[in-house]
Amino acid sequence: MSRTRRTPAEISLWVALGLVAILALAWRMVPLSDAAERVRSLPLEGLTFRGQDVPLDAVETNHFAGVTLLKREYQAGPHRIALLVVDGTRNRHAVHDPAYCFRGGGWEAVSSSEIPMLGGRATRQVFRRGNESRDLVFWFSDGKSRYGSLVRHAWESALRRITFGRSGEAPVLISLQASGNPSPDWDVVLQAIPPLNAL
Secondary structure (H helix, E strand, C coil): CCCCCCCHHHHHHHHHHHHHHHHHHHHHHCCCCCCHHHHHCCCCEECCEEEEECCCCHHHHHHCCCCEEEEEEEEECCEEEEEEEEECCCCHHHCCCCHHHHHHCCCEEEEEEEEEECCEEEEEEEEEECCEEEEEEEEEECCCCEECCHHHHHHHHHHHHHCCCCCCCCCEEEEEEEECCCCCCHHHHHHHCHHHHHC
16 A cells, blocks of 8 residues: 655645744743733822722723733822723733723723823724713833834734743833813823823
């Protein structure tokens, strides 16, 4: 009984499949460095702000399992701001478009713009539902550069996994929310809580 010889294309395919399997195992076994220390270093109080931790509800506890997270309220001058910081290194599915929850709750996005900030730009979105309005500002940060692009975050997170963390520090999602009218002056808020620029 004669054995058929594998073609070079078949051999290449089997080699490629083997490499993918080895890399998949390596990605699961080699832990990536996270941003836990950076996130936990955000102070509750400073000269121009005061904050308090807010407990997670049951849905948030389930959704954010395995991630480093801060949920706080800050008073910055006359503005009361809700803060959420998420490090998705251990559970990348926990980081998603912050506007997703608004849309799921029946809120309609009425505007979107960019806000310049130290080391980059943040995304600002305004939502309305009936007579209520909410202001959302979010950005991703690796401690040096800041950006409000979900596509860039997905790319940089994938690159970190592929390079086993050698491509850069872990990016975290920072989102700020304010309710009511008038909308806060976000430049004033960001200046009033300077440690946000170090995340």
